Amino acid sequence: MTVTHAGPMVPAANVEDAVELVRARGLRVSAARRVVIEALFASRGPVSAEEIADGLGGRTVPSDVGSVYRNLETLERLGLVRHFHLGHGPGRYALAGDEAREYLYCESCGSTRAVDPAELDAVRELVRDELDFHARFTHFPIAGLCRECVDEEDQPHGRSATADAARPRGEGSRR
Structure with missing residues (x-):
């Protein structure tokens, strides 16, 4: 499924707000997508897909790192997440509320x-x-x-x- 960016970044106040924003854009909130959202809210700063896949947020993501990347890309296109790079390492992801x-x-x-x-x-x-x-x-x-x-x-x-x-x-x- 191709999701196009719906406009400006859309900060969510908490996990449930983010879940509702995903649903409002016509997408399903799978268990893996929810865990990715929870991990982003639980993090104390920008995180990599690998850190999320390793269980950031106190839970194990029920999928491989590729699935985590796909979920992060979808959340980014929806405006809930942004990514950037630190040095030569993997992309790091932060909630849209961190856009400021x-x-x-x-x-x-x-x-x-x-x-x-x-x-x-x-x-x-x-x-x-x-x-x-x-x-x-x-x-x-x-x-x-x-x-x-x-x-x-x-x-x-x-x-x-x-x-x-x-x-x-x-x-x-x-x-």
Whole structure:
């Protein structure tokens, strides 16, 4: 089935609102689709299809990761979900209610931080005024180094092997 994007992002307040929005668009809410919706609401930040398939939200998705991707794509076309990429990793998905957020991504530890778009207005204005370009940071977050990684790199010997081994790469989100 092909679902076309029905217009602007449509934030849902909770799981039941999202389920009703899916039904209102003429689609069935399968058990797998509901679990994907629940997982998105349970997450504390953008998540990958793999994280959802691994049981994010306290339940096991009764399908493979391909089914999770298909459900996420459908929810995105409906305007309930948006996706973007962090570095070279898989797409990350967030609820449309998170549309008002933009993300900073640490290339060293893989953490993400949500920021209010207004905090980046000065950057957008600089790019517009100096380069005659209207920047949007919605599909790709701003990549760089978080404060902790900058502090570690500023140490005389750089990051230790122990710190590197203890730091998760691209798992979860720090806000």
